[in-house]
Amino acid sequence: MSTDPVQVDRISGQTTTGHEWDGIRELNTPLPRWWLWLFYLTIAFSFAYWIVYPAWPLASSYTAGLFGYTNRGRVAEELAAGQAARMQAAAGLETATLAQIAADPKLTEIALAEGKAAFGDNCTPCHGSGGQGQRGYPNLTAGRWLWGGTLDQIHGTITHGIRADDPDTRASAMPSFGKDGILKPEEVREVANYVRTLGGLEPEQGVDVAAGKKIFADNCSACHGEDGKGNIDMGAPNLTTKVWQYGSDISDLIYTITYARNSVMPAWGKRLDPVTIKSLAVYVHSLGGGT
């Protein structure tokens, strides 16, 4: 090994860096000076960045930068811009009636988009993400409507709620037939079995369904109708469908008749703006609304 610090490579004529590993020396291939200047420029840039943008944490705050830029502020700006763009798109919904919206594909498209978002924010916890409902909360896709499935009826239900704190709310009360002693337990069982047959389900063995039919005619038909097809003016469910909001087991039906259910939906007119409610009505109607 040579002790000469500056070594010149015989083949290339280049000097080495003086570093040596196992007899292998590295040729010194100098970088162009401008490359170094670019590096210094990036350092200068970082100083400029500190001055212009928020950078250094202080005891209880931070250096705010020249223009007071914040990421949160930027998000707020973008949200406001998005909101403004949405309002522009939804402007047509404000003046149009529900029927006009339904007749105009452009308005329907916007209403569906708005309604789907609002449904996800407000309705999904009870009615499910696709409006499929769950035990105790109506399935909005089945085509069976407690208070009517037209655009206007849906709009009214959303605005005023059901048994809600609203003067125009949808209100009705099914009596607690068993609890209040209107029907005896065996009568409740008989009518429950009859109601099962209305929906095409098998009654229990050894229960007098004919007696149940008579009890139904005397106690239930006023609201649910002679044929059990319900009455949307009172929110009395149609009992002849395949959809059972509180379950179709005999025990479920006995519980319903004994204690009554009388569930509640909030009046959204107090919480949401008219355009959102219109959009929700259009969206819910699109899920399985009728005429």
Added chain:
Amino acid sequence: MTISAEEIYDGPLYEAAKKVYPQKVWGTYRRIKWIVLWIALGVYYILPFIRWNRGPNAPNQAVLVDIAHSRFYAFFIELWPQEVYYFTGLLILAALILFLSNALFGRVWCGYACPQTVWTDLFLWVERFIEGDRRDRIKLDAAPWTADKIVKRVAKHAAWLLIAMLTGGAAMLYFVDAPTLLKDMVTLKGPFIAYLWAGILTFTTYSLAGHMREQVCLYMCPWPRIQAALIDNDALNVTYRFDRGEPRMSVKDSIKAHAHGQAAGDCIDCLQCVAVCPTGVDIRKGAQMGCIQCGLCIDACDAVMTKVRRPTQLIAYDTDENRERRKRGEANVYHLIRPRTILYAAAIALTGAIMLYALLTRTNSHLSVLHVRAPLFTQTAQGGVRNGYTLRFSNKLSEPGDFTLEVSGVKGATMTSAMAKPLDAGQLTVRLDPDSTLEVPVYVTAPADAAPGKSTPLTFTATDAKTGERSVVVDNFFGP
């Protein structure tokens, strides 16, 4: 083995770029370079102004990157964002063509067609026009700051900036309607973003073509490194035929050498090849990374050889293979057709054919179907089963499109949608704006007696009423 402190070499780790003063040259390759330059610049400036009629609802600019509406237009081709994979094909094609050109003629791209070369040539021409040729420029650089020098410098940089501005500004014409933008920008009514990008490109053009020049090729561009790995013995490269040129000596010395019966090469060591080189390399050192193979040294050397009455082509497009053959006293051979070039050509033909096929079979309408996952299915009041689907129709024509949607695969299945009108035969009809997409939620209900299983294939067919084009998508219908 340890390294003592004295052994650490304290040499320069950075060095100032050696300024290159390319000399004026005239000849075959210079002429080719001028022709390529004017074609390239001509295409660049004229292309945005070419019109192409696409009907009333689409822009009439032949080549347009319409970022605002996310469309790309190139003559008869219109691409949507989901079709950018065509660009993958273009990039593959470009790479393969570069490989093939490299296998045939070395770095012909670098020397003639690369924008860095084209604009550097243009800037050099301006520099030479204002400040004079190599010798004058070297002198001017060394001269004190006189009025003459200031005038020349200001004129040069002003001319460079003007070209750079025209370059950067022209790039903007590819993004919006060119005549409108040109008028707006000249009357200072253009959008800020256009000025910003024109400014950025002005700066890069001015610095890369005016100041950085060969430094771009030497330190920034990856291609010389890739090219070094692709080169083979049969590629035509700008080569100094040292078998003929060495030992180099002046004309006088060669006469003396011949008189003494000693060998003398044809190279008279006039350094003209170095003087004209735009990257400042000495081609006589052999193939090297700095050489962009523009052939200007061939022109320079040929001129000198003609003057001293020696055969030209001392520097020429030649192959490593021939250099070795001449050493052995064999004749030159050129293998333009060899496995490598055949392979590249075949790959180019294949890629081109696939792209052409994709373009020719591109449909003007499209349907995509997404099954609603939550819930997978619901039961209706009548006991039927209902599935939700989100359909997206695309109408790529520049006129409104009417689509008829049919569903099949599940017996008795019916469709409902708030976004579509029902037809008598159970189909739905959807109207789309020109050049647009539309999301249509569709519910498919199977009656209770059809009893579909857990999962049944379901086929959506959308027919474009005008063209009769059909898009068929198969999805599944789920049940309990």
